[in-house]
Amino acid sequence: MSVVFEKTKGLTDKEFHYCPGCTHGIIHRLVGEVLEEMDLLDDAIGVAPVGCAVLAYDYFNCDMHEAAHGRAPAVATGVKRVLPEKTVFAYQGDGDLASIGTAEIVHAAHRGEMITVIFVNNAIYGMTGGQMAPTTMIGQKTTTSPFGRNAEQTGSPIRIAEMLATIDGAGFIERVSVHNPVHIRKTKKAIRTAFECQQNRKGFSMVEVLSTCPTNWGMSPIASLGWLAENMIPYYPLGNFRNPDKEA
Amino acid sequence: MSVVFEKTKGLTDKEFHYCPGCTHGIIHRLVGEVLEEMDLLDDAIGVAPVGCAVLAYDYFNCDMHEAAHGRAPAVATGVKRVLPEKTVFAYQGDGDLASIGTAEIVHAAHRGEMITVIFVNNAIYGMTGGQMAPTTMIGQKTTTSPFGRNAEQTGSPIRIAEMLATIDGAGFIERVSVHNPVHIRKTKKAIRTAFECQQNRKGFSMVEVLSTCPTNWGMSPIASLGWLAENMIPYYPLGNFRNPDKEA
């Protein structure tokens, strides 16, 4: 008799406040599992974003630092520069990372800051009630694009992984998704590689995870997974954009 | 008898405050010439940066708006949204655009904002006395990288043109240089194409101009041109990174 799956020690027992079926929960769990499996929990300092994951500091079972909206990479930089031997990661949403925090993420990559960023792209501002994000799909209705996002007025969604991949300091950049078990497994692997990149001091690492927001997409959790697969993946191709081994 | 070269009406008579041999002056002139030749002076609103070119509002012979450090693209956006038929451009340095103003330039591109940005990359903070910029070359000594820029601590220089070229809203992106007459002519052409991109509503346009800072590089103006050609161009390859005609 063997355990196939049990709750990771990487997470506390606190129940998530996320909406039913929100894939933030899956991503949290994967990060927790990787931290546990790599034996990093005693050594890790995580940085929580402002966004639905703002309470991440209550969930990850390691030292945690809350950051101002968008500034998690700067906060993580501050932590890492004081504690260069520790493992430092930030968890950010797409409003947090791709909008208000654009400068901070670009420059964390540019400096080759030895931190790992988990970037949860759900194409919307979840926490504040479903406003448009820079990652919102064309035609997608949000509370601030009530007629559907229109490229003429607001441009086309920004692809962060591709953008950061142009930066030399970026060691590992990969885009993954959690819409089914196969991809959940791949996501976990990517998260692991990202932390390894940090451990091996190969530069900045980021995993962009396509994620759902059933509440603000106005869909059931199951329908949301489908919408992600059908609409987001074609525009946000999954795959690796930068790999420390390729560079080395 | 014909005029080969005379002062453009695109500039006022005010003498530049730039240091001797600083190529900001050349770039100003080219912008002024293009504005004049395209007959845009009556219609143009320019946005001046904070940087050595902060007084650009005194030089360009059209309506001018000064911006806070790094925010010229946001200011230009505000102007353009009120006056969508007018020609709006911003003039920015590398500290202004590639450091503090990273979010603003990325999102102007992301929205496909119909503005033209002249990005003067001189690998340093000129105005404040020669501090390191994100564009400073590896090994380059500046007042805040006194032992030479070190990739380990501060990463490798960021290539803005390449980065912005990953964004769909960017209609025209080109990197040019003003270190000799041939390239000065090419620069002018690129600036013209950028303004045409705006006129044809093909999206955001930016010309990255490699430029010198003899004062803070600690070199003569002539030596500076040589240093630019030898050190900057190999790292910052000249060329077009996005072209509206290719996209159309």
Add this chain to the structure above:
Amino acid sequence: MEKVLMKGNEALCAAAIRGGCRYFFGYPITPQNEIPEYMSRELPKAGGVFLQAESEVAAINMVYGAAGAGGRVMTSSSSPGIALKQEGISYICGAELPCVIVNISRGGPGLGGIQPSQADYFQSTRGGGNGDYRLLVLAPANIQEAVDLMTEAFDIADYYRMPVMILGDGMIGQMMEPVVFKTPAARELPEKEWATTGTGGARTPNIINSLRLDPAELEKLNLHLQEKYERVRANEVRYEMHQTDEAELVFVAYGTSARIVKNAVAVMRRQGVKAGLIRPISLWPFPERAFDELPGSVRALMSVELSQGQMIDDVKISARGRWPVGFYGRSGGMIFTQQEIVEAGEKMLREVSHVSGV
């Protein structure tokens, strides 16, 4: 005019559009999200432009650009978002541009919470940007007043070429109350000849700018601003005196707090305690003169705020030592009840009596 039941945030928007607002740049933040949401729906219908900026910093700089180009422009945010706008606000003031800024404030400091709070009084009246500048800060106590002030705000801003801030809290933003939209007397406003709209070949270039490298020039700008602020002080002070006749104890409270205090005053008066209220509507310019109108019966003032005590500074300045100044406040999103205020007021009166040996 018909009464309609509207949420504060949306009523503010409707009033803004009536007041001529055509451009909105903002960034989501609770508890003001209905503002950008409403604007994204309604501004395009009014021929205007709504744009969600990448950040509050970008938003305020878009406002700076749009105002410079002559647009009637507005932004809104909540406490930490306003913090990020401080540099931009200082620039707008330095360049003398009109605009309207809404702050639907919440508990702080830091990320704090999202429940109503008045802990942004300093932030609003003393800025946090650099230099000697002022905003005209208006603090409505109910949605009708919010609508009335907002409708006029763009005119005021244009008239003085300075930003007008509407300061509310989560209650004002989130609650629904009946409102009537009136058409205020429009001010006579000069053409915006200074705006950067393109010369059209018809004039010399306009420059929108706050830089003055020559200190003498910068001082000149500052003296000019001060002269303008003097005019604002002379003409735009707004306040309400409520039951101050024969009052022994005068509360000072603004915004939603003042409503609760009014109820407390009623309770106290019923109980035979002569309480009254000064309700500043303009927080800057602060209604110092209201204090000079107080009757001789007054024995104490008490500043009542949803904060740890910020407006109390202005109350003290206005009191000039004539009365002791007490304080009662709750913070972090906790709201006092009228009973708490009654008790605080009575306690203060007792202490004052004690001190004066009565």
Add this chain to the structure above:
Amino acid sequence: MEKVLMKGNEALCAAAIRGGCRYFFGYPITPQNEIPEYMSRELPKAGGVFLQAESEVAAINMVYGAAGAGGRVMTSSSSPGIALKQEGISYICGAELPCVIVNISRGGPGLGGIQPSQADYFQSTRGGGNGDYRLLVLAPANIQEAVDLMTEAFDIADYYRMPVMILGDGMIGQMMEPVVFKTPAARELPEKEWATTGTGGARTPNIINSLRLDPAELEKLNLHLQEKYERVRANEVRYEMHQTDEAELVFVAYGTSARIVKNAVAVMRRQGVKAGLIRPISLWPFPERAFDELPGSVRALMSVELSQGQMIDDVKISARGRWPVGFYGRSGGMIFTQQEIVEAGEKMLREVSHVSGV
């Protein structure tokens, strides 16, 4: 101890490193550039880390992270740069982290100019971030004092778990004066058990945070902060009384202004006018009690600032109507001469006499 001739900005850095500073995050801006420049040279030699951030916003958030991780950390900037840091400062205060912030201020508003100014008094003492928070603000009047305050600043910050701001102006930053580096009495400081340094498997996780979604919790945080601020008010007020004995007119001035005022006082005393000076060294907590120490001879106060009048609010609050409060100021980088102050002071005395019918 040897006297050395040092530029203010560099002396501040040398003192900071002596005071234990090991981390610096900043962004260039005139007139404080020698600070990052010095730090980039000298911090690595002291085993520390200098990092130029991409912006002031990033810099203050790096400070937030580094302070949370237990580092002795500092940032510096000038006026508009401090404006951009306001949100981060509010977070640092909310999360109760120690750090040192230097503002070498310049003329405003907006881009303004780069010459010395004291128009950031509100910005420093009333913040511009959201919520009820305070910084301990110290304003040295010369470089020796700058060095002395800075050496102690990290201890103070650690002791109270709050930011200490050193507020200077371009003169303090740019001028050279002789200084001696002394070793101050170190405070007894508890271990930073709250820091996020990794649990090491030896304790439950630490969390650095300013969010309190429950208003009751947020209020509790605020009350705790206020209690701390009360302790600071009780223990950290600093000021100098200069020639206030028998004074008729007492100037109030801080920082470099106070030096000029001191000379003016000397001139006036020579001319038989009994002038004196209160020089606040801590701007927050403001030395209200200094005013209670004034002799009965005082007939008027005058706030003298390189601004359009900001500290005057605190002077009025402290005066409590006991004396008329006048003002003299220059702005935008213009510096008053001692003669101007003498004249302003004499004018005020004449007016006061007139009013009181003498």
Add this chain to the structure above:
Amino acid sequence: MEEKVICAGFGGQGVMSLGRLMSYTGMHVGKEVSWLPSYGPEMRGGTANCHVIISDTLIGSPIISHDATAVIALNYPSMVKFEHELIEGGYMFYNSSLIEQAPERSGIKSIGVAANEIASEVGDLRVANMVMLGAYLAACKPYSLEDVVAALRKVFGPGKEKFIPLNEAALKRGMEVVESAAVGK
């Protein structure tokens, strides 16, 4: 007269529009009214609530804090959460279709209304909120049924006039529950 009512339930049960209608009617009959939604992260779970005040005099705080005169609870968590907000002798209207136990607190008047069943009977599960409102109307009498129907007519406008009978029926059935039943506990 001052009514302070908390309406609470799952998202989708129509508690926000219920509260809005209560305020709206109050406005139409010339009362001072306020409506305040709860906002914040507890929205997450899919629950919703709002505070409604209807008063003859100026309304101070729109927040109801331990002084609710009535709570209308459409689901169990809401009932549990808000029963302690009631004043002594306040009314708890709870949706007995979904809530099996009556409130534990004593000293309040608890009225169970099988709103879902009644609404189904009336013809549309979505008017369960109207059934609850009917019960409240009958017990607390802030204004009349006619006032509510008049207000509804305004809200719906001519386009939705056809829904009036359904809603009116639901309101009446709710009133009947109170009028016919013994008031509990």
Add this chain to the structure above:
Amino acid sequence: MEEKVICAGFGGQGVMSLGRLMSYTGMHVGKEVSWLPSYGPEMRGGTANCHVIISDTLIGSPIISHDATAVIALNYPSMVKFEHELIEGGYMFYNSSLIEQAPERSGIKSIGVAANEIASEVGDLRVANMVMLGAYLAACKPYSLEDVVAALRKVFGPGKEKFIPLNEAALKRGMEVVESAAVGK
């Protein structure tokens, strides 16, 4: 005693270090001193200036504003710019090697010093600033030549001790210009 001196010239003429040495010496002889560089965009053109105050009493503002007791101008633009900062009877020391006309202003004491030539004669053009300082020393006597040399020794340290004679020579030659020449226009 209070000396308020503006030193100005092109970048590279050593005006900043000239001012620094003046302050440094003042400090060593126990005076209050301050040194304030001009900063700002006028740096651009390549000119530089600093304000030096040496005083028996506490120094108020380190800025010299229309009350300079002396100006040391190494080039023409500096002389023109700063002659109006002098008090009546103040000293203008100007580098007559580069400045052809004497200052226009009357009521001041103008002393032309052919600093470049003298420095070349002494052996190094770079000590032109020391020549000017010598002239200033002789005329204004804030402290003695020995004081300056002692201070220089400290500044240079043992490594640069060998430059002392050159500098001392330059200082002396500058002093001689004043001691031998007639002062003034």
Add this chain to the structure above:
Amino acid sequence: MAKARGNVFFDSDRCKGCELCTTVCPVDILAMNRQAINRKGYHPAHVTDPEKCIACGNCALVCPDLVISVERVA
């Protein structure tokens, strides 16, 4: 290799009834338990036919709320 057999456990009070687990079971034995209501007020997920579980772990993998754990018995 013999076909694996597994046991699935539910920490049912954590379940938010999102139904995601029900879509990934290869042997289709997961469903919402309409009979039960958990502490949160949701119908929690449960196994309809425990014998069939092959311990693939998919359900636990997609569950966002750490409701499910799985062990292999054969």
Add this chain to the structure above:
Amino acid sequence: MAKARGNVFFDSDRCKGCELCTTVCPVDILAMNRQAINRKGYHPAHVTDPEKCIACGNCALVCPDLVISVERVA
């Protein structure tokens, strides 16, 4: 086509003596005028052999300070 001939004009008081123009003249006729000092205090650039100018415009093109204008005479 006959070889072009040009005239170069200097707005010498604008010249900052940067010498850039002197490096780009194909016929090498530009130099700094060590005899003159302009209003700004610089030795301005001048033409040493005006006849040789081929009106290529290079000098004007590189001059950062709008000192130079060029006309073609043949």
